Amino acid sequence: MKIGFDNEKYLKTQSAHIQERIEQFGQKLYLEFGGKLFDDYHASRVLPGFQPDSKLRMLKQLSDQAEIIIAISAEDIEKNKVRGDLGITYDSDVLRLMNAYHEQGLYVGSVVITKYSGQESASLFKSRLEKLGIKVYRHYVIPGYPSNVPFIVSDEGYGKNDYIETSRPLAVVTAPGPGSGKMAVCLSQLYQEHRRGISAGYAKFETFPIWNIPLKHPVNLAYEAATADLNDVNMIDPFHLEAYGETTVNYNRDVEIFPVLNAMFQRIYGESPYKSPTDMGVNMAGSCICDDEACKEASRQEIIRRYYDSLKRLLFGTCSDSEVMKIEMLMNQAGINVHDRPVVDAALERAKETQAPAAALQLRDGRIITGKTSNLLGASAALLLNALKELAGLEHERHVISPEAIEPIQKLKTLYQGSKNPRLHTDEVLIALSVSAATDPSAKLALDQLPKLRGCQVHTSVMVSSVDMKQFKKLSIQATFEAKYEKNSVFFGGKGV
Template identity: 55%
Template sequence: MAPRIGFDNERYLEQQSAAILERVKGFDSKLYLEFGGKLLFDYHASRVLPGFAPNVKMQLLQKLRDQAEVVICIYAGDIEKKKMRADFGITYDTDTLKTIDDLREWNVIVRAVVITRFDEQPAAVAFKNRLERRGVRVYTHRPTRGYPADVDTIVSEAGYGANPAIETERPIVVVTGPGPGSGKLATCLSQLYHEHKRGVRAHYAKFETFPIWNLPLKHEVNVAYEAATAELKDVNLIDHFHLEAYGQQAVNYNRDLEAFPLLRRIVERITGEPSFYKSPTDMGVNRAGFGIVDDAACREASKQEIIRRYYSYACEYAMGLVDKETVQRVEMLMNAQGLSPKDRQVVAHAHEAARLGQEAGKGRDGICCAAALELKDGRIVTGKNSPHMHAAASLVLNAAKLLADIPDNLHLLPPIITTSLAHFKKNVLKRNVMSLDLEETLIALSISATMNPAASAAIEQLKELSGCDVHLTHIPSPGDAAGLRKLGVQLTSDPEFASKLLYLT
């Protein structure tokens, strides 16, 4: 059964591009447009707004490409800490490189990269060198003196004036960056300072998809945003500035509301004019709420996203990446919506498969790992670990066989291949785990397809797994996680480890 469409991309693109152009026209000058959230591959938005194209923001940029250029910000500390973008499994600096490539492929100009809060961090220096030696213009901005309280210093040659001015040419400058805290706002304000020093009447606006300002505060789409940002402790609130100015309820989040009085003072000091904005909501140009065409579908999809975020943070807690409070925050949001971790169909099937495997004496170290997948037609497929294969690998092969109408007793990977690979991993690579993870299995399957028509038919069905729900009874290995990510499934897993060993090779 195909998922219900809850969002109209074409309507959104039309309204969003018109809103941005109207904002530029209103200022009759240069607009620095801060792009919050993910510019490319916004999978969170596509999950909570079924029908939202993950690259719709890029389509928007392409519609504006004759008037727009892009500046990418990245926080030096994130480079140093090797902070990761979880949906791709890559670091923020690598994500910046990928974003530049993607923007160029879409014929959008990348004017420069700004390394923010730069203090000669070795990894940031190396990243700067790497970009410059590939012909990318790089600027470094140090922490702003006086920030946040001393506006006199902030808006002076010792504050924003100490940053080198970024040379831009087009009326719309999109300022984006990987993750929160990348320095996008500070870069926009620094540029406003330099532009006004040169007599250019530049202004600032913000484009951020979530929370959606014209949906109710406790609407599931907005609650899913809180769940997604639990580590940052973001909280959705009624924009009291907007309510006071217009008598209209609008939703914003705590960081924007807290920063607004200071931001308004800084902008007024830079421009020498009363602020155009009466509220944080005024600063935004987000029209996502007007793209919703099936509210019930978006609410249901968002409930599932809240559950997914619970599992994600629970696993990160088990791995030592977040604190217990983060997990508890999502659990509270889930409970407030009347949801349970079990309100995800594939969870019970994965647990049942694990139970049956345990009773049959399968598994390693006394642990039977299992996985379940729900196909788009509603059928459920399961897989279990074995001496030759991880549960995720078994699951994907079983799903491909079912979709290709291949008999269950027919091997896609002949035993000679799995035995040879096990020998190679144990006796040549000296690894302590011989079973194949999903990435290894997919490579082996592609090789088997050269000789085995059934394997070739199974490979053709793998693309049908994109968007399917999957649950594992254990935290996936790096090879399983990477393989499932490439297949595009919507993964959750129990916060349990697949082995008692602390170090696996």
């Protein structure tokens, strides 16, 4: 797998650029921190070489100057909004984030509950945090936001919000997810600081879209695919083009809100420090791409994976037809289709041969391994075993788990646990392989190959169980699935599929 991104250069240039922005504004910089701070797997997939915790490591270089403010919307607390990737509510994620930051030596100064209008659940959450010794502030719903600038930038607008007390020159405003009100928190603090005679600035750190690569570059198209549910659109920044005669890329929400932001800056300071949305950003990722073709190919694969994910969610009833159509349009713009993902045709061909569900995996060196459904193993479980044997240099006919070892597990599942499916799933076959490895050197050799599956591509001819999905994720295998059930089953959940 080719490296396309210079991570060490990124850590140095990004922290230096943020330091420059702090110095530009003198006493205080409020940095709106978009995206995921320490588990940015999207960036690591489309920019091979980017480490998922790169932004966290970069911030740690500024740890003596930085404090973190975590924003969470009262509306999201009220409706128990869940992070799709982790399956936990936003309020639980606030506590998870705080613990993670503390463990990394970063100072979390406070939590701010935004869009607060007396919601009982938000008030209870505030009390819970305060009992833990955490400073909590409230920012209120402002009528006419964001268009009524004179009212917003007044004592009745931002002036009614709690003033967040900070003690360090860099205040990083982050959140569990989008729509939490990070920008409004930053702007409210600018107004509050200005009233107190403190000079403060605002900047935005968002990895995507990357402003200094082409609009239709696959990396930027992959970002549109990732945010298809939000209907974000990458576009040329018209303000930057007019001010500097330079073409840069931004996205529609920042371009649409910029006139309002500009008016707010002018009302607070008398003039705006920025001439365009691009000016507000501090992202240096585009300058750290070292192999453009590697990043393009990685991004094309990401778009196809996003397409399959949208088809899966359409099957589950959790996304719309328009989202699928948008990603199809992005695939057309990138000049790709599903057959550009080698494991797709391999899995479908194997399924056609066996007349049963099948799966395919592409190893790092390009070799493709397949797995079929049998009486003992599901297709995904068989695929994992075949891939591990291939990596270990073992003959595929060799049993690293004997049928006699599998039979008791099947009996446990069907006789005592009530499962209708006797075949082993991926987690069960790995446990069986681990047990066999204690006495069989071949099984141990196969088990030792597991780390080599990291980053490999998989496709299955049918939807797999949630257990198999999670197992692929745990192994850092990038898997896609045909959006159809095995045997036209309408039930999809645990290990029953």
